Amino acid sequence: MASGSKTVVYAALAGNSLIAVMKFVVASITGSSAMFSEGVHSVVDSGNQILLLFGMKRATRKADEKHPFGYGMELYFYTFVVAILIFAVGSxxxxxxxxxxIGDPQPVQSPEWSYGVLILAMIFEGGAWWIAFREFQKTRGDQSVLSAVRNSKDPTVFTILFEDSAAMLGLMIAFIGILCSQIFNLPILDGIASICIGVVLALVAVLLAIEAKGLLIGEGASPEVVAGIRELVSTDKRITGLNEILTMHMGPQDILLAASVDFDDSLTADKVEQAITDFERVIKEKFPDVKRIFIEAQSWRQHHATAIAAGEMSSQRPPDGK
Structure with a gap:
């Protein structure tokens, strides 16, 4: 697991733990619903970060007989659990x-305490958000933020980024809600702010759940990686066609590759075995995240006939066939 991901999680955990204590203390003094909701928010975030750290540790376990492809996808499972907790508990x-x-509105007592804690929380959360955003930028490249999140295979960074963004927005909502309830002498506005914070958390939870679900059911490698592998294999003179390439992320830095290759019929068994060995070495050198490679020697006609029988393609010759 990338050390940058752990740094992001540790920074968020430290900030949220300290902020949660301050929020609950002030909520008990002022009686603010928005401040109490923010305290719950910080506790949920702290618990989420502990879950992510636990998932990251579990994901590094080596493969065994029961899980021959390793435990990398456990991280995706715990990301999904985080989304559920944000929705069910936080929201x-x-x-x-x-x-x-709203049903029993009470004026906020000593609101200056709330303002002070909210400002401090914004500073701490802003620092954690910046660390997460800086790490996110390293993998973003030229993609839009939404595209980078959709294409990311490491959920820890964008999970913390989403959480911290929701936290910053929640702090601003709480500040505005308490301030308006004081200015207009409408305690009901404090309760409305609490509901708005819950809605923000629900939206973040849904976004995280969608991304985690995609990773859990199996996402392929990026188009750039697939295109690079295709080029490495298909340009070799020892093959006459590349029938199929299948990839799947078993973890953020763990890609499973399966390829069906049509070798030149003049090659002996020894030369085919050497070609497969060469392909594996070259692919792993250029794409170190590809940890497991399975290459099937099969003529394009046999592969195509099998695919047609399974209803996976039309009867025309595949484009990679030579």
Missing amino acids: GISIYEGIHS
């Missing part, structure tokens, strides 16, 4: 607290 409690406050 649910915030919305419930907001509804309860």
Whole structure:
């Protein structure tokens, strides 16, 4: 697992743990629903970061007989659990607290405490957000933010980035809600702010769940990696056609590759074996994230006939056939 990902998680955990204590202390002093919701938010975020660290550790376990491809996808599972917790606990409690406050509105006591803690929280959260964003930028390249998130295979960085973005937005909502409730003497606005924080958390949870689901059910390598592998294999004179390339991420830096190759019929068995060995070495040198490679020697006619029988393609010759 990349050390940068762990740095992002540790930074977020340290900030959220400290902020959670301050928020709950001030919530007990002021009676603010928005501040209480923010305290719950920070506790949920801290728990999420512990889960991500646990998932990162579990994902590094070596393959065994029961899990021959390793445990890398456990990280994706814990990312999905994080999304559920944000939705069920963070969003649910915030919305419930907001509804309860609207039903029985109480003026915020000593709001200056809330303002002070919210400003400090913005500073801490802003620092954690910047660390996550800087790490995210390293892998983003020329992609848009949305495309980079969709194409990312390491959920830790964008999970923390989403959480910290929601935290910053939640802090601003809480600040505005408490301030407006004081200025207009409408305690109900504090409860409305709590509900708004819950809605923000729900939206973040849905986005994370969608991304985690895609990773859990198996996402292929990036188009650049697939194109590079295709070029390495198909330009070799020892083959007459590249029938199929299948890839799947078993973890952020663990790609499984399966390829069906039509070798020149004049090659002996020894030369075919040497060609496969050469392909594996070259592919792993250029794409170190490709950890497991399975190359099948099969004529394009046999491969195509099998695919047609399975209803996977039309009867015309595949474009890679020579």
